[in-house]
Amino acid sequence: MLFSSVSFLYYFLPIVLITYLIVPNKLKNLVLFLSSLFFYFWGEPIYSLLMVGSALSGYLHGLLVEKLKNTKYAKVPLISALLISLGLLCFFKYSNFFLENINAFFRSDFALLKLSLPIGISFYTLQVISYVIDVYRGDAKVQTNFLSFATYVSLFPQLLAGPIVRYRTVQEEIDHRTHSMEDMALGVKRFLRGLFKKCILANTLALLAKTLQTEAELSVLSLWMISIAFTLQIYFDFSGYSDMAIGLGRFFGFHFMENFDFPYLSKSISEFWRRWHISLGTWFRDYIYIPLGGNRVSFPKWFRNILVVWFLTGFWHGASWNFIFWGLYFALFLLLEKLFLGKWLSRLPAFFCHIYVLFFINISFVLFNQDTLGAFGSFLKGMFGGASLPLTNAYTLYYVRSYLVLLLLSVFFATPGIYKLTALLQRNKVLANIYSWARLLVYPAILILVTASLVNGSFNPFLYFRF
Amino acid sequence: MSNKTAKIQQFLLVAGFLGILVGFLVANLFTPDQTISKSERRKLKTMPQFSTENLFSGQYFSEFEDYAMDQFVLRDSLRTVNAYMKYALLFQKDNNDIYVVNNRLYKMEYPLNEQAVDKAMEAYRKLIQNYFADTKAKIYYGVIPDKNYYAADSYGYLSLDYDLLYEKVQSQMKDYTYIELRDLLTREDYYYTDLHWDQQAILPVANRILETLQTGSALSFEDFSTVSLPNFRGSYYGQAALLVPQDTLTYFTNDIIENLTVYDYETRKEIPVYDASAVTGVDGYNVFLGGPKALLEIRNSNAKSDRQLVIIRDSFSSSLAPLLCTEYSSVILIDLRYLATDYIKNLIELEEDCDVLFLHNTLILNQYGIFK
Known part of the structure; x- marks a missing residue:
């Protein structure tokens, strides 16, 4: 279910x-x-x-x-x-x-x-x-x-x-x-935030990616938009589920660990993996990496440890070579960052570090999203103009325009922007009071919007109706 | 914020959340199931049959989810909420390919399916070969543009490659007489909430057809009186799920039309030319000639000649055909979506020297294999 x-x-x-x-x-x-x-x-x-x-x-x-x-x-x-x-x-x-x-x-x-x-x-x-x-x-x-x-x-x-x-x-x-009203309320809020991420953001982003995937309408822009939409979708899908789990757990009196911490804000791939699927990353660290010796070993062994952990991380995600290479792809970046790239990045303005992370994370999810390495190669080739695709076309432009607000909202919700905004409101006593009551309307509204979106899932019109 | 206020808010939040969940649960359990969705024009799922096999294969739960979605209380209202979320919150340009401009609903049809057009032309040729190859029948054809033809470009929506579609039809029917209709219509000539044209707006279309078919007659508004039926919700109304005004369906009538008899070969019964009661039914456009019908014959005992007109048609012709009857004693309406070409001869005999008009709208021609 x-x-x-x-x-x-x-x-x-x-x-x-x-x-x-x-x-x-x-x-x-x-x-x-x-x-x-x-x-x-x-x-x-x-x-x-x-x-x-x-x-x-x-x-x-x-x-x-x-x-x-x-x-x-x-x-x-x-x-x-x-x-x-x-x-x-x-x-x-x-x-x-x-x-x-x-x-x-x-x-x-x-x-x-x-x-x-x-x-x-x-x-x-x-x-x-x-x-x-x-x-x-x-x-x-x-x-x-x-x-x-x-x-x-x-x-x-x-x-x-x-x-x-x-x-x-x-x-x-x-x-x-123990059970408290405070925990239950926090649980409800967290659950509904997760539901919003999954049903409103992730599902709609998935629809955009699927729509743009129409074979006859592919363009360089559409491939980039598919990859960006998928990168956002997978985050909202996965972190939405985690929010729902943490929220329901809280309702029942459990305090589960956090699983995502705005990973797309990272300034390095190493940081990304400290913010992305934290429970998995720490599991592999504690039960594989450290028992193998972690980084307190010779260079060749440390190199081996990194490869083993990231091979297994990739393989855990799915039984295909794509996932294995996806894991090893991160191993490469983690090794490079540890050896020299990390130092270079620390000297760069934060903006360039974010671009570096987002670019390579986006590429990683292209690999993640394709069924075979061949498909990944073709997709990548198309993204960089090597597949004789048009730069863009009417179809791509239409859907990019149509989903533009969703994309912008998704980018916003992938950052702590909403928390910063509410923190600003909290500074003013009157606004803070209004906000605290307004939330009582916002959360049920989220539930109704999600319900509307779920119920609409069975929409299936027939133009010509003959019994 | 005081501790007490915080506790009140926490309680209200949890109670509100549980209230909505339990409220819908109870409402869903105790509201009788609906059989059809008027807005989607389809049967709704019913409670799945329980069996051990279904249960352990997982099919029961899968079917239950479909049932739960279909029978959810306030489903149409929630679809409206969803539509406004897409339009007003996410600013999406369409919802399920339906878009709205000035309260007028349009459906994007994209892209052109060239194979579908070829297949439709194949069906045309087969019908001609089977029934009119060695006869004196005169063959005409036209293509009715869908509403999107007049709106997509100006409002920035996707549409068919109409030039290519018309070119393909004309090149494959080049031996017959083409009737151009695109210049006779505008987007205002279609209903606000439906895909069809408004009968009031198609006199120029009827006149061009009558002229091309050399009937020697021309129609004017003065020839008819009108009957208006309010509360017409076209097929896009339900699909859009938006709170747009309903249409008024107006039809032309006069002595000739009132004396026409319509014979439905499927039910072997006579049906009225116009059935006003259908306007608030599942498909309000069924007012015209009873809606989708495989084979109809309109008989005109007051016709000026014994000529027969055969229209190979879709639903657009339901409102057009009564206007073409003046000169014909018999108008046969054949819908190839519901009647196989080979089967027609078993039901009806076509005159050797009839006029034949192939008339479909672009949406039909773009659907692969729609003809039997």
């Missing part, structure tokens, strides 16, 4: 929120677990068992790790947990990628598996792994109650698209969280 759907917003969510509010505290986890199971079952009926199985595996391995801690067998359950979790992830997500490459390399003819990717497996696998490792390291307490642990793994607000919540950050809140 998607957050941006009528079924979620107007059937599932009100029932869950009201039930959650009226049941006594001791039943709240049960409500969350059952609703999360139903939420998952809605999108992946069969794979619900896989998700519960994965949670059970994490739970049992956590208990074993705790039991065998400080013995010579301590690593056995840890390795077993990793093998099972990564095995399931590899099987469901990467089997066909490996088979395709084996077939291509050895000219073999292994049949591909008829598997669909279980939604959210990339997220909940990392959560389960981090839990077992944290228990092994002593960074998290073992959870002895399966319901509590399964609630953590399956928690529907963050199940499908993160943020990747570490068990240790919510271990207290799983069993002993």
Whole structure:
């Protein structure tokens, strides 16, 4: 079930929120677990068992790790947990990628598996792994109650698209969280901001990119606009989902980590990755990069560590060479920035640093958005005038004009501009008072606009109507 | 801001949020489902059938989402909110390809589908070959420009390559007589909220056709009285979802028209030339000759001759045909969208020396494979 759907917003969510509010505290986890199971079952009926199985595996391995801690067998359950979790992830997500490459390399003819990717497996696998490792390291307490642990793994607000919540950050809140009107109000605001980003900005940007992708109407300008629209879309899509997750979590009394911090304001690629999908970046840092030695090793090993981490980061995003090269693309920039580019950039005016980041991030998302390396090459060639496309055409100009305000608004909302504006208002007592009440109208208005946009999703006119 | 005020605001925000969610949930659960959407002219989804197979394949939930969107309470009003968000907040130039200038709704049709035009001409040729190849029938053709033809350029919207479209039609029908219509119309000659032309504005079109067909008659306003039907919401009205004024549908009538009989070969029943009650129905334009019909015959017992006119047509001819009847004892209307060429002979016998008029609007010719 998607957050941006009528079924979620107007059937599932009100029932869950009201039930959650009226049941006594001791039943709240049960409500969350059952609703999360139903939420998952809605999108992946069969794979619900896989998700519960994965949670059970994490739970049992956590208990074993705790039991065998400080013995010579301590690593056995840890390795077993990793093998099972990564095995399931590899099987469901990467089997066909490996088979395709084996077939291509050895000219073999292994049949591909008829598997669909279980939604959210990339997220909940990392959560389960981090839990077992944290228990092994002593960074998290073992959870002895399966319901509590399964609630953590399956928690529907963050199940499908993160943020990747570490068990240790919510271990207290799983069993002993408090609920306050302030938290609920903050949660509602955050959820609605996310909904606005996803349904109004991201979805409309996606429509622009799709419209401009019309083969017969491509131009150099349209390719640039597609890439810019996609760069903005992916940010609002992803950060919108994170906002919704963080907001719903807050409503239920959880404090999830922040996942995006205005990444397009970065002045270097390294900074970009400190602001983009923070929960993933810190996961790879804490569970791959640092265990490999981080940067406190010889240059060749550090070089290897960077390559490994960014290879895996790319591969985590999807089972295709495009994603692997996308990860390695960032590895290249991070290496260059660490070696010399960072120093150069620090001497440049901020404007040029922003241009540098936005340009290369934009190119990276072209790679991310294409199915094959060949398609990426063709797209890039077209962007830089090498595909004999016209500079622009009537079709491109029409849609650029039509979506211009959306693009400008999107750029504005990709910066903290709105927060700066409201901070300005807060300086004046009267304006601050008006603003605080006006917000009570703005948020319901956002909900109505989003609803209007969702309901319009089924618009499907028939010019000639014959029963 | 005091702590108390902050708490009141927090409460109001949460209560408002939950109130909207629960309010719509309850309203959706207790409002009876609708069967059709008048604004989109389609059947709405109904509650999906539950079965274990549907449930575990995920199909049930997918169908439920479609159902939930279709049956959402205040759906049309919410579509209006969405339309204004696009026009007034995001300043988008169109919404679902519909644009509005001075309360007049237009639909962008773009690009020209050359294969569709070729395919349509193929259907024309097939019909001519099957029915009129070795007869004395005189064949004429014309192309009705859609409303966008008169608006797109001046208002900065996309449109078909009309020159190419007309050139393609004329080059493939060069053996027959072409009737130019573009110079006879303006954008004001079409309804505000509909794609069709207003019958009041097409006397020049009717006259040029009558003249080209050598009927020897010409029509003027004085020949008719008019009947006006308010509250006509054209097909673009629902699609646009904007609060624009409704149209008034006015039709011409006189003794000749009132004495015409219209036979519907599909239902094998007579139908009225004008059905005023249809104006507030799903498609108000169905006032004219009962709307989309595969095969109609208009019989005129007061005709000045025994001539027969066969019009291979779309809905634009529904309002035009009654005006052409004066000189013809029989006007056959064939809509190839609903009737296959090969099947026509099973239903009706066409006169050897009839006049044949191919008349479609550009929107139809631009849809690939629309003819059976």
